[in-house]
Amino acid sequence: MFKIDVNANLCIGCRFCAVKCEVFDVRSDVLAFVADADKCDGCKVCEKCPEHAISVTEA
Ligand code: SF4
Ligand code: SF4
Numbered sequence: 001m002f003k004i005d006v007n008a009n010l011c012i013g014c015r016f017c018a019v020k021c022e023v024f025d026v027r028s029d030v031l032a033f034v035a036d037a038d039k040c041d042g043c044k045v046c047e048k049c050p051e052h053a054i055s056v057t058e059a
Contacts, residue, residue: 001037001059002040002041002042002057002058003037003056004023004034004037004040004046004054004055004056005054005055006024006032006033006034006053006054007053007055010053012031012051013028013032014051016049017032021040021045022035022039023039023040023046024046
């Protein structure tokens with residue numbers, strides 16, 4: 001299992017994470033959020049978020 005954190009203060013809603021990974025979704029009101037953490041395999045592609053808003057740690 002992995003713990004995925006999205007820092008809402010940094011996210012600008014660019015959708016990079018949601019395009020790259022089905023764990024994420026983006027809504028106009030909350031911007032990026034973790035929709036289904038169970039699908040995470042720990043690849044860390046999402047940590048390439050241009051705003052450095054995402055971190056993934058082994059839980
Ligand atoms: S990649 Fe980063 S800035 Fe872009 S929507 Fe995801 S969390 Fe927000
Ligand atoms: S580590 Fe990989 S599988 Fe997990 S949320 Fe990030 S991009 Fe998706």
